[in-house]
Amino acid sequence: MAERAFEEVAGFSTLQNKLEQSFSINGKAKSTLNNYLRCLAHLALHYKQSPETLSVENIESYLYYCQKLHKTPSESFFKHTIFGLRAAYKIMGMETKRVALPQIKRDLKLPIVLSQEEVKRLLKAPKYLKHRLIIGMLYGCGIRSYELCNLKLADIDFDRRTVFIPKKKGKIDRYVPLSKYLVRGLKKYIKTENPQGYLFNSQVTKDGVARGLTTNGIRWVIKENRSKIGSSKKITAHTLRHTFATHLLEYGVDIVSLKELLGHAHIEMTLTYLHVANLPSGSKFSPLDKLYD
Known part of the structure; x- marks a missing residue:
């Protein structure tokens, strides 16, 4: 168009x-x-x-x-x-009030959240390690699809078990926890697949330049595996981010820490997004570590 x-x-x-x-x-x-x-x-x-x-x-x-x-x-x-x-x-340098644009009514919709058992089944569903890790990173780190696509090998700190998420779209730089299960899987994947530059490559051009994973690629991975877990829920990459946030709240992580992990610029975004308040304090960690306790 x-x-x-x-x-x-x-x-x-x-x-x-x-x-x-x-x-x-x-x-x-x-x-x-x-x-x-x-x-x-x-x-x-x-x-x-x-x-x-x-x-x-x-x-x-x-x-x-x-x-x-x-x-x-x-x-x-x-x-x-x-x-x-x-x-x-x-x-175009024009007055923003030149036209009386109507205010948009935002529908209040509760996010779709997976249970722990559904997350476990989804993590087991993919045939390939790379696809399991893509799902694991989305849930275990709570990152957005485009953030996962842009992750470089240099952003992963195995010793400190953290992932660096550079700022974009008006957000702020942040670190998120890296699960011990992801550390083990990523090390095996890197040794076997030898990705270039980006943590996950989609393809390598004819001149040898590696390209990062695409959001369409992530969408395909989710679509290919969600039907295997026996759930009627509409599962997307963002569903895993919702689930990450909700599970951490249930484990006792406070709203301010959660705001930092999600990369929200304002606390109101976190409160609206999760519809929660007055949560107890807790340390930051990856919910993936709690799945198998």
Whole structure:
């Protein structure tokens, strides 16, 4: 869709290039950029004009159209359209209040969380060690998919049993615990597979340059193995992050420590995300170490 708007709508290419440059410089997620561009492209193609040239009436009419089309303003398409417009006005140096963008109602949804037994079955499901380790890292470290994709061999400290997660997307640098089970598995994997640069490689180019794992690759690993554990739950990579956080809370880790482990910038994010408060203090550790106690 963005490619079509790039070719058919005058001025859209300039907006797209500026957004891409801004997101790259500020280390924001490419998936967010793609969502914004896709929705802005729909808007541009709807009027055959680049979004920043549209009148207030045009924008409000389109927002109303999206609201009726998607039934509720909490739908992701509407959300990305609004946030994309805000980013577009900012990047083009325009007043952010030029258009009265409606506030988005956020649905309160409880996260899907796996039981300990379900985690055990999921860890046993993959045929290959690499795939077991991918699942183990997502649950045992509570990291995001893109963080796992970007992990370098140098980020793993086997002696201190920690993983360094560099800042991105407005977050902060942090360390997360590395389970003793993952230490053992990763050492075996590294010795056998000899990954280059990244902890997990997806492929090596013809000129010998190693590429990191992709989020699509992680999605495939989860999809291939979730059906093997006999659970009706919709399991994704982020489900394992939810499960990591919930299990640590159940083991007594306090909310401030959990905020640091998850890499949240504000405590409100952790409270909203987990819907918990007044939890007892506890030391930081990987929940993977508790599975087999």
